[in-house]
């Protein structure tokens with residue numbers, strides 16, 4: 001039987017593109033997001049182009065118990081899950097100390113706890129089954145805190161560290177942990193930003209990420225160049241340089 005993949009945040013951007021990529025590669029799909037109408041039209045579009053099973057479910061990753069239930073239901077419907085991609089994420093670009101703490105809270109609830117809830121439930125499934133691949137969509141933003149993006153950068157840093165620990169916990173088990181660090185990819189999350197250096201289109205981003213998942217890498221920047229260089233440089237730059245980043 002073909003492999004199956006569950007993707008959170010599949011209604012838009014990278015998650016949506018990954019759905020097309022994996023459908024094209026013959027995978028069976030389980031797709032979750034809050035906007036069910038977008039998932040329904042995505043399901044119809046996929047059915048028109050590919051003959052693969054596509055299950056959809058309304059899912060808010062900040063409803064942590066519901067994440068576990070959803071994963072279990074999707075596994076039952078597809079006869080097991082091989083890959084789980086914790087992709088759902090938000091970015092507000094709020095400023096600290098300017099009355100925007102609610103956005104900071106929501107960012108951590110979604111990007112950190114929502115991703116952890118997804119990976120925790122997936123790990124439970126994979127431990128019971130004896131195999132699987134956990135994928136987390138982190139970000140190069142996690143390598144250095146940027147002004148105007150404190151909670152987003154910190155949330156991605158937390159996810160990155162969580163995944164490193166998870167990989168160590170699962171060492172010697174047949175469960176792969178793949179951490180993806182995209183640079184700028186042209187999706188709604190970043191469309192209103194003033195500057196998006198080295199931005200790539202979502203078709204290319206989705207293709208590169210799907211390739212990396214299929215290669216079962218431990219971790220990778222997307223695209224590798226120039227972000228693997230930038231990621232090394234970022235922690236070395238003095239704060240006076242970082243302070244000027246828009």
Ligand SMILES: NC(=O)c1ccc[n+]([C@@H]2O[C@H](COP(=O)([O-])OP(=O)(O)OC[C@H]3O[C@@H](n4cnc5c(N)ncnc54)[C@H](OP(=O)(O)O)[C@@H]3O)[C@@H](O)[C@H]2O)c1
Pocket residue numbers: 008009010011012013014015032033034035036038059060061062087088089090091110114137138139140181182183184185186187188189190
């Ligand atoms: N695009 C970039 O430049 C870039 C760079 C680095 C990392 N990333 C990461 O890539 C991931 C995908 O982002 P994107 O670029 O594809 O942005 P996007 O187009 O805005 O998509 C975000 C997705 O996350 C879902 N989502 C948000 N909150 C959710 C929640 N509480 N529960 C369930 N789903 C939720 C949204 O679906 P609903 O609103 O329908 O729930 C949507 O499908 C994010 O984790 C982001 O941080 C993106």
